[in-house]
Amino acid sequence: MNADARHATLAQLYPDHLRTLTARADAALDDSGFDRLLIASGRLRYAFHDDNPLPFKVNPSFKAWLPLSDLTDSWLVYEPGRRPKVIYCQPADYWHLPPSPPQGYWTAHVDVVVVRTPEEAARHLPAAERSAIIGEPEWALGDHVPNNPALVIGRLAYARAAKTAYELEAMRMASRRAVRGHRAAEQAFREGRSERAIHEAYLHATGHSDLDLPYGNIVALNEHAAVLHYQHQRHDLPDAHRSFLIDAGAQAIGYASDITRTHGNGDATFQALVDGVERVQQALCDRVRPGVDYRDIHLAAHLGLAEVLRDLGVVRMDAGRMVETGVSATFFPHGIGHLLGLQVHDVAGFAAGPDGGSIDRPAGHPFLRLTRVLEADFVVTIEPGLYFIPMLLDGLRARPEAAGVDWTLVEHLSRFGGVRIEDNVRAVAGAGPENLSRDAFAEA
Structure with missing residues (x-):
């Protein structure tokens, strides 16, 4: 399907998407006692004591309604029973290119x-009284000051986890776009290029700039793969290209993809580690089904990754014992994933219900970003990893469990940093999961 056909599909799906959003808004407004919903797109911010603007990120609640990610100083107005209204700010500006x-x-x-x-936009807004106004406080226009009612925001955020057909198609487009970048980045790694050059290959293939990306790319060679959110892209070349971890996404009409791949360069032991994480990751992806508690997927990840450590001889210990003693957390210190959609870490991951409350993380697992029971059309990331992080390994060395660790093997694998593999997976009612990432790679 070419780009024109995909946008034609979006055009067909958009009316139903809009009906879903208006129905959600109707219920939230009725239950909270507000008459209307006003959503600000956002406003440019400037660096301190400077006239250079900071990168603009549109209000996610605004782009839920409209495929407009770059529009500042604009508003979405919705009153039940009426068509949504967009107050579209198109400045008369010869210093900058105004919106089309x-x-x-x-x-x-x-x-x-x-x-x-x-x-001028303020003159077209309805009365602020009895309006649920969504946005940052500094986006206020006159007496239209964002009040962000907790019940309205909570209701809308909770419902947002389940994607409409329109949103799912946008996320498939974002996956295809990211896959083009991943393939180009792997080729650049094989050619022995620097982290910065690999990143530039990714941007070129996706058609993104750094500012367009849904999050800053993680482009990590060798030991840098042990830094979970490695934030640099070095221009210089390492002594050898032993391994490459790339965590990079793309966006389409405001919806994100978030994909991670890890590549080796011929070392059999490291490749066995990559293959082991891959097997665990695919089994976890198959668990993404309506009715499954996402916390159980996270705990299963620890057990599966502990088995990989045991099978490779990194840790001579029963897998269950590794999880109980926290040894598995030394090598897998983050959560298994999160909700994905308008935001990379999409909202309401801990919500107990539409009216509030939260669901706790499992004890001893402080970094999990999603604790809800999965429902149909949730899209989540599944991203297990095994890492050799010096500060965590130092802690393990001081514990009795250190006797079960093959420290010579750990030293060897530390030169590769670590492994993470991440896909974006949809829970499908009455069928197996839809793996948006794998489908995009297969199509490519």
Whole structure:
């Protein structure tokens, strides 16, 4: 399917998506006592004591309704029983390129008012009284001050975990885009290029700039793969290209993908580690089904990864004992994943229900980002990993369990940093999971 056909599909799916959003808003407004929903797109912020703007990120609640990720000083207005209205700010500006005139499939389903200034936008907003106003406090316009009612935001965020058909198609597009970058990045690694050059190959293949990415790419050679959120991209070349971990996503009409792959360069022991994590990861992906407690997937990840450590001889200990004593957490110190959608770490991951409350993480697992029971059309990441992190290994050396560790093997594998493999997976009612990432790789 080419780009035109994919956007035609989005155009067909958008009306149902909008009906779903209005139904969710109707219920949230009715239960909270508000008459209408006003959502600010956001406003440029500037660096301290400077006239250079910081990178703009649109309000996720705004882009849930509209495929507009770069539009500042604009508003979505929804009142039950009426068509949504977009107050679209298109400044008369010759210093910067203003937004294009409103165009695309979405314009047939909303009322659009074009304004030239934020102050003009204020004149087209309905009364602030009895309005649920969503946004940052500094986005206020006159008496339209964001009040962010907890019940309204909680209801909408909780429902957002289940994706509409329109959103799922956008996320498939984001996956395909990211896969183009991953393939180019792997090729650049095989050619012996630097982290920065690999990153540039990714950008070129996806058509993104650094500012377009849904999050900063993790492009890690060798020992850098042991830094979970490695934030640098070095220009210099390492002494050898032993391993390469890339955690990089893409976006399509405001929806994100989030994919990680790890590549070796001929070392049999490290490749066995990669293959072991791959086997565990695929088994975990198969667990992504409606009715499954995501916490159980996380705990199963620890057990599966402990078995990999045991089978490779890294730790001579029963897998269950590794989990009980926290040894597995030395090598797998993060959560198994998170919700994905308009945001990379999408909202309401701990919500007990639409009206509030939270679901605790399992004891001893402080970094898990999702504790809910999965429902149909949730999209989550599944990203197990095994790492050789010096500060965590130092802690393990001081414990009695250190006697069961093959420290010579650990020293060898530490030169490769670690392994993480991540896919984006949809829970499907009445069928097996849909793996958006693997499908995109297969299509490529």
